[in-house]
Amino acid sequence: MSRSCVTCHEDKPMSEFGISNRYDDGVSKTCKSCVNGRGKRYYAANSKEVNHRVTLYRRLNADALKNVPDVEPDPSDLLSGDFEDQFVHMDDDEFPPESETY
Numbered sequence: 524m525s526r527s528c529v530t531c532h533e534d535k536p537m538s539e540f541g542i543s544n545r546y547d548d549g550v551s552k553t554c555k556s557c558v559n560g561r562g563k564r565y566y567a568a569n570s571k572e573v574n575h576r577v578t579l580y581r582r583l584n585a586d587a588l589k590n591v592p593d594v595e596p597d598p599s600d601l602l603s604g605d606f607e608d609q610f611v612h613m614d615d616d617e618f619p620p621e622s623e624t625y
């Protein structure tokens with residue numbers, strides 16, 4: 524049993540066609556190799572658009588990274604000793620004995 528692919532018009536065995544809920548018989552009318560080629564063709568035809576999106580995405584991430592230093596403590600706060608005290612407290616905190624608390 525075979526069917527003709529609506530994209531490449533080649534007769535191929537049913538195993539070359541993927542499953543699709545869009546059709547009554549549950550089998551895609553486009554062969555697997557044509558379906559796999561879609562992404563590559565889309566990129567080839569829209570490489571500028573795709574690259575633009577990637578650049579935009581990276582630019583947005585770069586902006587997010589730029590905001591990270593704003594979250595870090597002000598150097599003057601470090602000089603005040605407040606942060607140093609916090610770190611000392613953290614170091615002095617005793618961890619509960621292993622396994623006994625569980």
Ligand SMILES: [Zn+2]
Pocket residue numbers: 528529530531532533553554555556557
């Ligand atoms: Zn095909």
